[in-house]
Amino acid sequence: MNKKHKFDLHYFLNDASFENWAKGLNNNDVSYWNSWIQNNPEHLETFHNAKSIITGINFNQDYPSNIDVDHALSKVLDKIDIDDSSTKKMKKVRSLNTVLYSTAAAVLLILISYSSITYFNEHSTTVHKTNYGEIIDLKLPDGTSVVLNGNSEISYDNDNPRLLNLKGEAYFKVKPIPSTNAKFWVITNDLKVEVLGTQFHVNTRKQKTNVVLDEGSIHLEFKNGEVAKMIPGEMVSFSNESKKLLHKRVNIETPYALWRG
CATH class of the missing domain: 2.60.120.1440 (Jelly Rolls)
Structure with missing residues (x-):
C-alpha cells in the first residue's frame, strides 16, 4: 500500500536516507534523491532548505566554564602566598579573562557569519x-x-x-x-x-x-x-x-x- 507523505521540512530532516544524500555518504541514497527531486521539482525549495540545515556548519565549542575558571584560580591561590596587592592583580587577570572570552566570542561570530555567507553563495x-x-x-x-x-x-x-x-x-x-x-x-x-x-x-x-x-x-x-x-x-x-x-x-x-x- 502506498503511503502519501507531506513533503515538508520535517519530513526531509527526519529521513535517514535524505541525510545520507545531503552529506554524500551513500551512493544508493545519493542516486535515489537526485532522481526524486528531478521528478518532484515542486518541492525544490523545501528540499534544498533541508539540505542547508543538515549540511550547516557545526562548531564543537569546548570552552572552560566560569566554574572551571574559578576552581582553577582558587587552586592557584591556595598554593601561593599572595598579599592584597597580588590579589588585586589576580582580579585584574579574571577581568582580562572575561574580556578575552568576549573577544573570542566576537571572533567566532564573525567566522560563523563568514562561513554562512560562503555556504549560501555556493548554493545560490x-x-x-x-x-x-x-x-x-x-x-x-x-x-x-x-x-x-x-x-x-x-x-x-x-x-x-x-x-x-x-x-x-x-x-x-x-x-x-x-x-x-x-x-x-x-x-x-x-x-x-x-x-x-x-x-x-x-x-x-x-x-x-x-x-x-x-x-x-x-x-x-x-x-x-x-x-x-x-x-x-x-x-x-x-x-x-x-x-x-x-x-x-x-x-x-x-x-x-x-x-x-
Missing part, C-alpha cells in the same frame, strides 16, 4: 534577465543552449542547473546526457516541461503558456492535473482563463521562434 540561484528588445544567447552549465527573448527571465539553482524556471519566452536546445539519462525541466506558472534531449520553444506571455516542439519528444505536466505528450511540429497551449488545453499541428518555421534570428 543563478538568474538571467533581458530588457525589452534584448535577446541573449546562453550556455548552461550542462551544455544546454538557451536563446532568451526580450523582457524574459530564467533562473536555476546552482546545484541543479537542469531544473529551471521561466518567465517570458525562450528557445531551448537541450544537451542529452546519455550516461545518466538526466532529465531537463522547464517550469512555468502553468506547467512543467520534461525532456531528455530536444529543441523546443516556450512562451508564457498573455496569461497562457505555449510550447512548440522542433525536435525530439517532451512530456508536459499541467498544474490542473492534465498531461500531454508532444511530437515535433506540434504546439500545446494552456490558458489560465479557460483552463483548457489546445493541442495542434503547426509549421515550426512560422513566427513561433523567428525572433531568434
